[in-house]
Amino acid sequence: MQHSVVVVDDHILIAEALTGIIEKFRRYKVLYEAENGKMLIDKFQQAVNIPDIVLVDINMPVMDGFETATWLTQNHPGIRILALSMQDEEETLIKMIRCGAKGYLLKNVHPTELEKALDALVDKGYYYPDWIAHKVLMSLSNEKETTTATKIQLNDREMDFLRYAATELTYKEIAEKMFCSPRTVESYRDNLFEKFGLKTRVGLVMYALRNGLIKL
Template identity: 85%
Template sequence: MQHSVVVVDDHVLIAEALTGMINKFKRYTVLYEADNGKSLVERFKQPVNIPDIVLVDINMPEMNGFETAQWLTQNHPGIRILALSMQDEEETIIKMIRCGAKGYLLKNVHPGELEKALDALMDRGYYYPDWIAHKVLLSLSSEKETPAAPKITLNDREKDFLRYAATELTYKEIAEKMFCSPRTVESYRDSLFEKFGLKTRVGLVMYALRNGLIELN
């Protein structure tokens, strides 16, 4: 069965290269390209233009990747959103996840991994490569094969930190919001890393979202 894809990127050469690459994959075909989120919204006025997957860049004029992902999540929640960007900062990745992206890749990705990501989005509903949150993905992939983990108790300050961690705020800005020192914020982070068996902020947020410890706004 063929699945439809739309490429949203303001760099024409990159968009065309992605289209040519995806059209070689057995299960996928590109419906069209859009140069920003605003153009995508216009195309969506025609039901025939609504795909299974939207591949979206982050830095775009008029309507960027964050805004595009939010609009898609609110108006077409069944569409799988795959972010493809040159940005690998934790805050950017977390923000895209909060906006509704179910996968995240860097633009230097190998064609084989891109196809793998598209397959995972269609088959499992999400795709995050090992470099984002290795331990979290191992936990999710074996979720049905292992007994449920014991319930972990969080105090109110840890819950507050988790909610702020799922934003684009830096640790220093989180400390200001929580009216404490950056060192105290780091202690909350380290405590949660230990409780969940994680090592990265992205992994922490993904785990919290997956297990209902925090909710998307």
Template identity: 75%
Template sequence: MEYSIVVVDDHILIAEALSGIIQKFRQYHVLYEVENGKMLIEKFRHPKNIPDIVLLDINMPHMDGFETAKWLTQYHPAILILALSMQDEEETLIKMVRYGAKGYLLKNVRPPELEKALDAVVQKGYYYPDWITHKLLLNLSSGKEQNMAIQLNERELVFLQYAASELTYKEIGEKMFCSPRTVESYRDGLFEKFGQKTRIGLVIYALKQGIIKL
């Protein structure tokens, strides 16, 4: 089966380079490139322009990747979104996951990893970079929900919900009326309970187990 792809990136040379690389992959072909989310919405007026996968840059003028992912998830939930970014920040990844991205890829990867990411999104439903813990990937790849024997208190649940936002730890502390040190203690306690090592690990694990909802 062949999958259709649209590249959304305001850097025209990068978009064309990505298209050229993807056209060499056996299972994929590029329908077109656009420079931002608004242009994508215009293209979607014609059903023939709706792809299976959207490669989505995050930082774009007029309508950025966050807004575009949110729109795609609302109006075209069947489309697989693979985010493209120069940033390896957990907060950015969390926000894209919240808005419906099924994968996250840094722009400095080599073509084989791009193809690997596309294959993973199509076959497994997700793709996350190497700096996400291996244990998190095992949790994500499990087809069955695990029974939560872990006991969480109210403050930990509140922290988890805020952790799924783009707020910094300092801003979370302000929302919870506590010090940054206390916020870190909630985080560290959840690291131990969930067996995770990163904020995105906590969030995606909690989402998968149904502890929090976006």
């Protein structure tokens, strides 16, 4: 069975290159390309144009990747969204996750990783970069996980930081929101890393989401 894919990217050459690569994958076929989210919505007026997977560039004119992912999540929650970007900033990834993306891929990856990402979206329901903590991905893929997260005691300030960490705010901006110094915010972060055995902000957020400590 082949899964249908749509590529949304305002760079025509990149979109066509992605289409050419995906068409070589046995499990996938590209329905069409769109230059931004608005064009995608217009295409969706016809049911035959609704795919299984949408590859969404983050930086686009008219309607960017964040807006596009949000619209897809609200109107077609069954579609798997794979975000495409040249950026690997944690804030950007977290924001895309909040908008409903189930995967995140850098544009400079090898075609084999693109196929791996598509396969993961279909088979597991998600795909995230290798720099996300391995332990987090393991917990996401284990539906019968028995977690100790609820047994770990967090104080009010740590919970406040955890909620802010799940936004696109920088650590400096989080410090301003919490009326403390950036160094204090870093101490909250490091304490949570130690308590949960994690190493990245994204890993921390994904772990917190998985275990119901925070909600998007």
